[in-house]
Amino acid sequence: xxxxxxxxxxxxxxxxxxxxxxxxxxxxxxxxxxxxxxxxxxxxxxxxxxxxxxxxxxxxxxxxxxxxxxxxxxxxxxxxxxxxxxxxxxxxxxxxxxxxxxxxxxxxxxxxxxxxxxxxxxxxxxxxxxxxxxxxxxxxxxxxxxxxxxxxxxxxxxxxxxxxxxxxxxxxxxxxxxxxxxxxxxxxxxxxxxxxxxxxxxxxxxxxxxxxxxxxxxxxxxxxxxxxxxxxxxxxxxxxxxxxxxxxxxxxxxxxxxxxxxxxxxxxxxxxxxxxxxxxxxxxxxxxxxxxxxxxxxxxxxxxxxxxxxxxxxxxxxxxxxxxxxxxxxxxxxxxxxxxxxxxxxxxxxxxxxxxxxxxxxxxxxxxxxxxxxxxxxxxxxxxxxxxxxxx
Ligand SMILES: CCCC/C=C/CC(=O)SCCNC(=O)CCNC(=O)[C@H](O)C(C)(C)COP(=O)(O)OP(=O)(O)OC[C@H]1O[C@@H](n2cnc3c(N)ncnc32)[C@H](O)[C@@H]1OP(=O)(O)O
Numbered sequence: 001x002x003x004x005x006x007x008x009x010x011x012x013x014x015x016x017x018x019x020x021x022x023x024x025x026x027x028x029x030x031x032x033x034x035x036x037x038x039x040x041x042x043x044x045x046x047x048x049x050x051x052x053x054x055x056x057x058x059x060x061x062x063x064x065x066x067x068x069x070x071x072x073x074x075x076x077x078x079x080x081x082x083x084x085x086x087x088x089x090x091x092x093x094x095x096x097x098x099x100x101x102x103x104x105x106x107x108x109x110x111x112x113x114x115x116x117x118x119x120x121x122x123x124x125x126x127x128x129x130x131x132x133x134x135x136x137x138x139x140x141x142x143x144x145x146x147x148x149x150x151x152x153x154x155x156x157x158x159x160x161x162x163x164x165x166x167x168x169x170x171x172x173x174x175x176x177x178x179x180x181x182x183x184x185x186x187x188x189x190x191x192x193x194x195x196x197x198x199x200x201x202x203x204x205x206x207x208x209x210x211x212x213x214x215x216x217x218x219x220x221x222x223x224x225x226x227x228x229x230x231x232x233x234x235x236x237x238x239x240x241x242x243x244x245x246x247x248x249x250x251x252x253x254x255x256x257x258x259x260x261x262x263x264x265x266x267x268x269x270x271x272x273x274x275x276x277x278x279x280x281x282x283x284x285x286x287x288x289x290x291x292x293x294x295x296x297x298x299x300x301x302x303x304x305x306x307x308x309x310x311x312x313x314x315x316x317x318x319x320x321x322x323x324x325x326x327x328x329x330x331x332x333x334x335x336x337x338x339x340x341x342x343x344x345x346x347x348x349x350x351x352x353x354x355x356x357x358x359x360x361x362x363x364x365x366x367x368x369x370x371x372x373x374x375x376x377x378x379x380x381x382x383x384x385x386x387x388x389x390x391x392x
Contacts, residue, residue: 044110066097137172195248223363240260266303269301270301
Protein backbone atom coordinates (compact mmCIF):
# COMPACT_ATOMS: atom_id res chain seq x y z
CA UNK A 1 0.00 0.00 0.00
CA UNK A 2 1.48 3.35 -1.03
CA UNK A 3 1.69 5.71 1.97
CA UNK A 4 -0.47 8.35 0.24
CA UNK A 5 -3.22 5.91 -0.65
CA UNK A 6 -3.11 4.60 2.90
CA UNK A 7 -3.34 8.10 4.39
CA UNK A 8 -6.23 8.95 2.09
CA UNK A 9 -8.01 5.78 2.97
CA UNK A 10 -7.53 6.28 6.70
CA UNK A 11 -8.62 9.90 6.68
CA UNK A 12 -11.23 9.88 3.96
CA UNK A 13 -13.29 6.89 4.77
CA UNK A 14 -12.28 5.75 8.23
CA UNK A 15 -15.25 3.55 8.96
CA UNK A 16 -15.77 1.87 5.61
CA UNK A 17 -12.40 0.75 4.32
CA UNK A 18 -13.88 -2.39 2.90
CA UNK A 19 -16.13 -0.52 0.44
CA UNK A 20 -13.32 1.43 -1.23
CA UNK A 21 -11.65 -0.19 -4.16
CA UNK A 22 -8.05 0.36 -3.08
CA UNK A 23 -6.38 -1.23 -6.09
CA UNK A 24 -8.31 1.19 -8.31
CA UNK A 25 -7.42 4.21 -6.18
CA UNK A 26 -3.82 3.11 -5.90
CA UNK A 27 -3.57 2.50 -9.63
CA UNK A 28 -4.92 5.97 -10.20
CA UNK A 29 -2.35 7.48 -7.83
CA UNK A 30 0.50 5.48 -9.31
CA UNK A 31 -0.43 6.55 -12.81
CA UNK A 32 0.16 10.17 -11.88
CA UNK A 33 3.36 9.53 -9.93
CA UNK A 34 6.59 10.43 -11.75
CA UNK A 35 10.24 10.24 -10.83
CA UNK A 36 12.86 12.82 -11.82
CA UNK A 37 16.36 11.42 -12.33
CA UNK A 38 19.52 13.07 -10.98
CA UNK A 39 20.19 14.17 -14.55
CA UNK A 40 16.74 15.88 -14.77
CA UNK A 41 17.53 17.59 -11.49
CA UNK A 42 20.91 18.85 -12.73
CA UNK A 43 19.32 20.05 -15.97
CA UNK A 44 16.71 21.92 -13.96
CA UNK A 45 19.44 23.61 -11.87
CA UNK A 46 21.08 24.78 -15.10
CA UNK A 47 17.73 25.95 -16.50
CA UNK A 48 17.18 28.16 -13.44
CA UNK A 49 20.34 30.06 -14.29
CA UNK A 50 19.04 30.67 -17.81
CA UNK A 51 15.66 32.13 -16.80
CA UNK A 52 15.28 35.46 -18.53
CA UNK A 53 12.98 36.96 -15.92
CA UNK A 54 13.27 37.07 -12.14
CA UNK A 55 10.56 34.66 -10.88
CA UNK A 56 10.09 36.68 -7.68
CA UNK A 57 11.01 36.03 -4.06
CA UNK A 58 8.23 33.60 -3.25
CA UNK A 59 9.22 31.26 -6.07
CA UNK A 60 12.92 31.66 -5.30
CA UNK A 61 12.24 30.60 -1.73
CA UNK A 62 10.33 27.54 -2.97
CA UNK A 63 13.23 26.64 -5.26
CA UNK A 64 15.73 27.08 -2.45
CA UNK A 65 13.68 24.92 -0.08
CA UNK A 66 13.16 22.13 -2.63
CA UNK A 67 16.83 22.18 -3.57
CA UNK A 68 17.93 21.86 0.07
CA UNK A 69 15.37 19.12 0.75
CA UNK A 70 16.39 17.22 -2.38
CA UNK A 71 20.10 17.39 -1.56
CA UNK A 72 20.24 17.37 2.26
CA UNK A 73 16.84 16.08 3.40
CA UNK A 74 14.75 17.70 6.16
CA UNK A 75 15.82 21.11 7.49
CA UNK A 76 18.89 20.70 9.72
CA UNK A 77 19.71 24.38 10.35
CA UNK A 78 18.99 26.10 13.67
CA UNK A 79 16.26 28.72 13.35
CA UNK A 80 17.88 32.12 12.59
CA UNK A 81 17.24 35.05 14.93
CA UNK A 82 14.33 37.47 14.50
CA UNK A 83 16.38 40.16 12.80
CA UNK A 84 18.05 37.82 10.31
CA UNK A 85 15.10 38.23 7.94
CA UNK A 86 16.49 36.65 4.80
CA UNK A 87 17.86 33.53 6.47
CA UNK A 88 14.69 33.27 8.53
CA UNK A 89 12.58 33.23 5.37
CA UNK A 90 14.84 30.59 3.83
CA UNK A 91 14.76 28.50 6.97
CA UNK A 92 10.95 28.81 7.11
CA UNK A 93 10.55 27.64 3.52
CA UNK A 94 12.86 24.65 4.01
CA UNK A 95 11.45 23.72 7.40
CA UNK A 96 7.90 23.82 5.97
CA UNK A 97 8.76 20.85 3.75
CA UNK A 98 8.94 18.70 6.89
CA UNK A 99 9.89 15.12 6.09
CA UNK A 100 9.13 15.33 2.36
CA UNK A 101 11.24 12.56 0.77
CA UNK A 102 14.33 13.66 -1.18
CA UNK A 103 13.04 12.12 -4.44
CA UNK A 104 9.72 13.96 -4.16
CA UNK A 105 11.52 17.24 -3.50
CA UNK A 106 13.72 16.58 -6.53
CA UNK A 107 10.65 15.91 -8.68
CA UNK A 108 8.87 19.02 -7.37
CA UNK A 109 11.96 21.11 -8.10
CA UNK A 110 12.11 19.81 -11.68
CA UNK A 111 8.36 20.43 -12.15
CA UNK A 112 8.58 23.94 -10.75
CA UNK A 113 11.51 24.88 -12.98
CA UNK A 114 9.78 23.44 -16.00
CA UNK A 115 6.59 25.43 -15.30
CA UNK A 116 8.69 28.56 -14.76
CA UNK A 117 10.56 28.12 -18.01
CA UNK A 118 7.34 27.80 -19.97
CA UNK A 119 5.33 30.53 -18.26
CA UNK A 120 8.11 33.11 -18.13
CA UNK A 121 9.13 32.40 -21.71
CA UNK A 122 5.54 32.74 -22.85
CA UNK A 123 5.15 36.18 -21.30
CA UNK A 124 8.46 37.33 -22.72
CA UNK A 125 7.32 36.25 -26.19
CA UNK A 126 4.51 38.80 -26.10
CA UNK A 127 5.26 41.59 -28.49
CA UNK A 128 2.91 44.52 -27.93
CA UNK A 129 0.83 45.30 -30.98
CA UNK A 130 1.33 41.99 -32.77
CA UNK A 131 -1.02 39.05 -32.98
CA UNK A 132 0.41 36.05 -31.21
CA UNK A 133 -0.15 32.51 -30.11
CA UNK A 134 1.22 31.46 -26.76
CA UNK A 135 2.46 27.90 -26.71
CA UNK A 136 4.11 28.17 -23.30
CA UNK A 137 1.12 26.82 -21.36
CA UNK A 138 0.61 23.17 -20.49
CA UNK A 139 -3.12 23.31 -19.83
CA UNK A 140 -4.28 26.28 -21.92
CA UNK A 141 -4.17 27.59 -25.44
CA UNK A 142 -3.88 31.35 -25.38
CA UNK A 143 -4.13 33.39 -28.55
CA UNK A 144 -4.50 37.07 -29.26
CA UNK A 145 -6.04 38.18 -32.52
CA UNK A 146 -8.43 40.85 -33.79
CA UNK A 147 -8.33 42.65 -30.44
CA UNK A 148 -9.43 39.52 -28.55
CA UNK A 149 -7.33 37.47 -26.16
CA UNK A 150 -8.76 33.96 -26.09
CA UNK A 151 -7.93 31.72 -23.14
CA UNK A 152 -8.94 28.19 -24.04
CA UNK A 153 -9.01 25.46 -21.37
CA UNK A 154 -7.10 22.67 -23.02
CA UNK A 155 -7.47 19.34 -21.22
CA UNK A 156 -10.23 17.96 -23.44
CA UNK A 157 -9.59 14.33 -22.47
CA UNK A 158 -10.27 15.30 -18.84
CA UNK A 159 -13.30 17.41 -19.79
CA UNK A 160 -11.16 20.49 -19.03
CA UNK A 161 -11.09 19.75 -15.30
CA UNK A 162 -9.07 22.42 -13.51
CA UNK A 163 -5.93 20.95 -12.00
CA UNK A 164 -3.56 23.01 -9.85
CA UNK A 165 -1.39 23.86 -12.82
CA UNK A 166 -4.43 25.12 -14.72
CA UNK A 167 -5.47 27.40 -11.85
CA UNK A 168 -1.99 28.94 -11.92
CA UNK A 169 -1.90 29.20 -15.69
CA UNK A 170 -5.32 30.86 -15.86
CA UNK A 171 -4.19 33.44 -13.30
CA UNK A 172 -1.05 34.03 -15.31
CA UNK A 173 -3.00 34.34 -18.57
CA UNK A 174 -5.53 36.74 -17.02
CA UNK A 175 -2.76 38.94 -15.63
CA UNK A 176 -1.06 39.00 -19.03
CA UNK A 177 -4.38 39.73 -20.79
CA UNK A 178 -5.14 42.59 -18.43
CA UNK A 179 -1.96 44.28 -19.63
CA UNK A 180 -1.88 43.34 -23.31
CA UNK A 181 -3.31 45.45 -26.10
CA UNK A 182 -6.46 43.40 -26.68
CA UNK A 183 -9.84 45.04 -26.07
CA UNK A 184 -11.69 42.04 -24.65
CA UNK A 185 -10.82 38.67 -23.13
CA UNK A 186 -12.63 35.41 -23.70
CA UNK A 187 -12.57 32.16 -21.73
CA UNK A 188 -13.71 28.99 -23.49
CA UNK A 189 -13.10 25.24 -23.53
CA UNK A 190 -11.52 22.87 -26.05
CA UNK A 191 -13.50 19.73 -26.92
CA UNK A 192 -17.01 18.74 -25.92
CA UNK A 193 -16.97 20.27 -22.40
CA UNK A 194 -16.55 23.86 -21.26
CA UNK A 195 -15.19 22.47 -17.99
CA UNK A 196 -16.01 19.71 -15.49
CA UNK A 197 -14.88 21.98 -12.64
CA UNK A 198 -12.27 21.31 -10.04
CA UNK A 199 -10.07 18.32 -10.91
CA UNK A 200 -10.92 15.89 -8.14
CA UNK A 201 -7.43 14.42 -8.26
CA UNK A 202 -6.26 17.76 -6.80
CA UNK A 203 -7.29 16.18 -3.52
CA UNK A 204 -4.85 13.28 -3.78
CA UNK A 205 -1.47 14.96 -3.50
CA UNK A 206 -1.26 15.27 0.28
CA UNK A 207 1.65 17.42 1.60
CA UNK A 208 3.67 16.57 4.74
CA UNK A 209 1.34 18.72 6.86
CA UNK A 210 -1.52 16.34 5.99
CA UNK A 211 -5.04 17.06 4.81
CA UNK A 212 -5.30 20.18 6.99
CA UNK A 213 -2.38 21.75 5.14
CA UNK A 214 -3.85 20.59 1.84
CA UNK A 215 -7.19 22.27 2.64
CA UNK A 216 -5.43 25.45 3.76
CA UNK A 217 -3.36 25.62 0.56
CA UNK A 218 -6.48 24.93 -1.51
CA UNK A 219 -8.31 27.82 0.14
CA UNK A 220 -5.35 30.17 -0.47
CA UNK A 221 -5.17 29.13 -4.12
CA UNK A 222 -8.92 29.47 -4.62
CA UNK A 223 -9.03 32.92 -3.03
CA UNK A 224 -6.24 34.19 -5.25
CA UNK A 225 -7.79 32.56 -8.31
CA UNK A 226 -11.27 34.02 -7.83
CA UNK A 227 -9.68 37.37 -6.89
CA UNK A 228 -8.18 37.56 -10.41
CA UNK A 229 -11.69 37.38 -11.90
CA UNK A 230 -13.06 39.99 -9.49
CA UNK A 231 -10.26 42.39 -10.40
CA UNK A 232 -10.08 41.74 -14.13
CA UNK A 233 -10.27 45.20 -15.73
CA UNK A 234 -11.45 44.53 -19.31
CA UNK A 235 -14.70 43.03 -20.60
CA UNK A 236 -14.47 39.31 -19.80
CA UNK A 237 -16.67 37.01 -21.83
CA UNK A 238 -17.39 33.30 -21.40
CA UNK A 239 -17.98 31.29 -24.55
CA UNK A 240 -19.57 28.19 -23.03
CA UNK A 241 -19.12 25.55 -25.71
CA UNK A 242 -20.53 22.60 -23.72
CA UNK A 243 -21.44 21.36 -20.24
CA UNK A 244 -20.08 23.36 -17.32
CA UNK A 245 -19.71 22.02 -13.78
CA UNK A 246 -18.77 23.40 -10.36
CA UNK A 247 -16.38 26.33 -10.27
CA UNK A 248 -16.63 26.86 -14.03
CA UNK A 249 -20.31 27.71 -13.46
CA UNK A 250 -20.03 29.76 -10.28
CA UNK A 251 -17.40 32.04 -11.82
CA UNK A 252 -19.86 33.02 -14.56
CA UNK A 253 -21.42 35.52 -12.15
CA UNK A 254 -18.16 37.49 -12.40
CA UNK A 255 -18.12 37.61 -16.22
CA UNK A 256 -19.44 40.57 -18.18
CA UNK A 257 -21.27 38.43 -20.77
CA UNK A 258 -21.89 34.69 -21.12
CA UNK A 259 -22.67 33.15 -24.52
CA UNK A 260 -23.67 29.50 -24.54
CA UNK A 261 -24.22 26.72 -27.04
CA UNK A 262 -27.60 25.02 -26.66
CA UNK A 263 -25.57 21.88 -25.80
CA UNK A 264 -24.26 23.53 -22.63
CA UNK A 265 -25.61 22.64 -19.20
CA UNK A 266 -24.90 24.33 -15.87
CA UNK A 267 -24.41 22.14 -12.83
CA UNK A 268 -23.23 22.98 -9.32
CA UNK A 269 -23.56 19.72 -7.35
CA UNK A 270 -21.91 21.07 -4.19
CA UNK A 271 -24.13 19.29 -1.68
CA UNK A 272 -23.63 15.99 -3.53
CA UNK A 273 -19.88 16.51 -3.14
CA UNK A 274 -20.12 17.59 0.50
CA UNK A 275 -18.89 21.04 -0.54
CA UNK A 276 -20.22 24.61 -0.54
CA UNK A 277 -20.45 27.37 -3.16
CA UNK A 278 -17.43 29.34 -4.31
CA UNK A 279 -16.57 31.88 -7.03
CA UNK A 280 -18.70 34.48 -5.15
CA UNK A 281 -21.81 32.60 -6.29
CA UNK A 282 -23.33 32.70 -2.80
CA UNK A 283 -23.64 36.44 -3.46
CA UNK A 284 -23.91 36.79 -7.25
CA UNK A 285 -26.40 33.97 -7.94
CA UNK A 286 -29.18 35.15 -5.58
CA UNK A 287 -28.77 38.64 -7.08
CA UNK A 288 -28.82 37.37 -10.66
CA UNK A 289 -31.63 34.81 -10.41
CA UNK A 290 -33.41 35.30 -7.02
CA UNK A 291 -32.51 33.50 -3.76
CA UNK A 292 -34.91 30.60 -4.42
CA UNK A 293 -33.55 29.82 -7.89
CA UNK A 294 -29.97 30.15 -6.55
CA UNK A 295 -30.85 27.70 -3.80
CA UNK A 296 -32.12 25.17 -6.35
CA UNK A 297 -28.75 25.31 -8.09
CA UNK A 298 -26.27 25.81 -5.26
CA UNK A 299 -27.94 23.83 -2.48
CA UNK A 300 -30.00 21.18 -4.31
CA UNK A 301 -27.64 20.82 -7.27
CA UNK A 302 -30.30 21.35 -9.95
CA UNK A 303 -28.70 21.15 -13.40
CA UNK A 304 -29.91 23.88 -15.80
CA UNK A 305 -30.14 23.71 -19.56
CA UNK A 306 -28.68 26.64 -21.47
CA UNK A 307 -32.21 27.94 -22.10
CA UNK A 308 -33.05 27.81 -18.38
CA UNK A 309 -29.77 29.49 -17.43
CA UNK A 310 -30.55 32.24 -19.94
CA UNK A 311 -34.09 32.69 -18.59
CA UNK A 312 -32.56 33.09 -15.12
CA UNK A 313 -30.03 35.68 -16.22
CA UNK A 314 -26.86 33.62 -15.76
CA UNK A 315 -26.41 33.30 -19.53
CA UNK A 316 -26.66 36.32 -21.83
CA UNK A 317 -27.70 34.49 -25.01
CA UNK A 318 -27.96 30.92 -26.30
CA UNK A 319 -27.04 29.85 -29.86
CA UNK A 320 -27.72 26.61 -31.76
CA UNK A 321 -24.62 24.44 -31.46
CA UNK A 322 -24.33 24.16 -35.26
CA UNK A 323 -23.77 27.92 -35.68
CA UNK A 324 -22.47 28.73 -32.19
CA UNK A 325 -18.79 29.39 -32.95
CA UNK A 326 -19.47 31.37 -36.12
CA UNK A 327 -22.16 33.59 -34.64
CA UNK A 328 -20.39 34.24 -31.35
CA UNK A 329 -17.00 35.06 -32.82
CA UNK A 330 -18.53 37.39 -35.41
CA UNK A 331 -20.19 39.24 -32.59
CA UNK A 332 -17.07 39.29 -30.41
CA UNK A 333 -14.93 40.65 -33.25
CA UNK A 334 -17.39 43.53 -33.63
CA UNK A 335 -17.25 44.25 -29.86
CA UNK A 336 -13.46 44.21 -29.96
CA UNK A 337 -13.46 47.08 -32.46
CA UNK A 338 -15.13 49.42 -29.94
CA UNK A 339 -12.84 51.93 -28.19
CA UNK A 340 -11.05 49.85 -25.51
CA UNK A 341 -10.68 52.63 -22.94
CA UNK A 342 -14.38 53.45 -23.06
CA UNK A 343 -15.21 49.76 -22.51
CA UNK A 344 -12.77 49.50 -19.61
CA UNK A 345 -14.17 52.60 -17.92
CA UNK A 346 -17.76 51.49 -18.41
CA UNK A 347 -16.96 48.09 -16.92
CA UNK A 348 -15.28 49.79 -14.00
CA UNK A 349 -18.33 51.93 -13.26
CA UNK A 350 -20.67 48.93 -13.48
CA UNK A 351 -18.51 46.65 -11.33
CA UNK A 352 -16.34 48.72 -9.01
CA UNK A 353 -18.81 49.50 -6.28
CA UNK A 354 -19.23 45.75 -5.75
CA UNK A 355 -15.54 44.87 -5.69
CA UNK A 356 -14.92 45.23 -1.99
CA UNK A 357 -18.02 43.19 -1.20
CA UNK A 358 -16.99 40.49 -3.70
CA UNK A 359 -13.53 40.16 -2.13
CA UNK A 360 -15.13 39.78 1.30
CA UNK A 361 -17.55 37.13 -0.02
CA UNK A 362 -14.66 35.32 -1.71
CA UNK A 363 -12.69 35.21 1.54
CA UNK A 364 -15.67 33.88 3.47
CA UNK A 365 -16.52 31.21 0.88
CA UNK A 366 -12.90 29.99 0.82
CA UNK A 367 -12.78 29.74 4.57
CA UNK A 368 -16.04 27.75 4.68
CA UNK A 369 -14.81 25.46 1.88
CA UNK A 370 -11.54 24.85 3.71
CA UNK A 371 -13.65 23.28 6.47
CA UNK A 372 -15.83 21.34 4.03
CA UNK A 373 -12.78 19.76 2.36
CA UNK A 374 -11.94 18.15 5.71
CA UNK A 375 -15.42 16.72 6.18
CA UNK A 376 -16.17 13.04 5.74
CA UNK A 377 -19.01 14.01 3.37
CA UNK A 378 -16.54 15.62 0.97
CA UNK A 379 -13.79 13.04 1.36
CA UNK A 380 -16.18 10.16 0.73
CA UNK A 381 -17.52 11.86 -2.41
CA UNK A 382 -14.01 12.38 -3.80
CA UNK A 383 -12.89 8.82 -3.00
CA UNK A 384 -16.07 7.56 -4.58
CA UNK A 385 -15.32 9.43 -7.84
CA UNK A 386 -11.66 8.41 -7.88
CA UNK A 387 -12.50 4.78 -7.30
CA UNK A 388 -14.90 5.02 -10.27
CA UNK A 389 -17.92 4.40 -8.07
CA UNK A 390 -19.77 7.60 -8.95
CA UNK A 391 -20.16 10.29 -11.51
CA UNK A 392 -22.47 13.27 -11.55
C1 LIG B 1 -8.59 24.50 -5.29
C2 LIG B 1 -9.88 25.09 -5.75
C3 LIG B 1 -11.08 24.19 -5.58
C4 LIG B 1 -12.33 24.79 -6.11
C5 LIG B 1 -13.52 23.91 -5.94
C6 LIG B 1 -14.44 23.78 -6.89
C7 LIG B 1 -15.63 22.88 -6.72
C8 LIG B 1 -16.02 22.20 -8.00
O1 LIG B 1 -15.65 22.52 -9.09
S1 LIG B 1 -17.07 20.90 -7.74
C9 LIG B 1 -17.17 20.07 -9.30
C10 LIG B 1 -16.19 18.94 -9.39
N1 LIG B 1 -16.43 18.19 -10.60
C11 LIG B 1 -17.02 16.99 -10.62
O2 LIG B 1 -17.45 16.47 -9.60
C12 LIG B 1 -17.13 16.33 -11.95
C13 LIG B 1 -16.61 14.93 -11.92
N2 LIG B 1 -16.72 14.32 -13.24
C14 LIG B 1 -17.80 13.62 -13.63
O3 LIG B 1 -18.75 13.43 -12.92
C15 LIG B 1 -17.77 13.08 -15.03
O4 LIG B 1 -16.43 12.91 -15.42
C16 LIG B 1 -18.48 14.01 -16.04
C17 LIG B 1 -19.99 13.95 -15.77
C18 LIG B 1 -17.98 15.44 -15.96
C19 LIG B 1 -18.23 13.50 -17.49
O5 LIG B 1 -18.64 12.14 -17.59
P1 LIG B 1 -18.29 11.34 -18.95
O6 LIG B 1 -18.80 9.93 -18.74
O7 LIG B 1 -18.79 12.07 -20.13
O8 LIG B 1 -16.71 11.36 -19.04
P2 LIG B 1 -15.63 10.64 -18.10
O9 LIG B 1 -15.22 9.37 -18.73
O10 LIG B 1 -16.14 10.58 -16.70
O11 LIG B 1 -14.46 11.70 -18.13
C20 LIG B 1 -13.34 11.62 -19.04
C21 LIG B 1 -12.07 11.69 -18.23
O12 LIG B 1 -12.04 12.94 -17.54
C22 LIG B 1 -11.87 12.72 -16.14
N3 LIG B 1 -12.57 13.78 -15.41
C23 LIG B 1 -13.68 14.42 -15.77
N4 LIG B 1 -14.00 15.34 -14.87
C24 LIG B 1 -13.08 15.30 -13.90
C25 LIG B 1 -12.88 16.02 -12.70
N5 LIG B 1 -13.69 17.02 -12.32
N6 LIG B 1 -11.80 15.71 -11.96
C26 LIG B 1 -10.94 14.75 -12.34
N7 LIG B 1 -11.08 14.01 -13.48
C27 LIG B 1 -12.14 14.31 -14.25
C28 LIG B 1 -12.48 11.36 -15.90
O13 LIG B 1 -11.99 10.80 -14.70
C29 LIG B 1 -12.01 10.62 -17.13
O14 LIG B 1 -10.64 10.33 -16.92
P3 LIG B 1 -10.00 8.94 -17.44
O15 LIG B 1 -10.20 8.95 -18.94
O16 LIG B 1 -8.57 9.00 -17.03
O17 LIG B 1 -10.78 7.87 -16.77
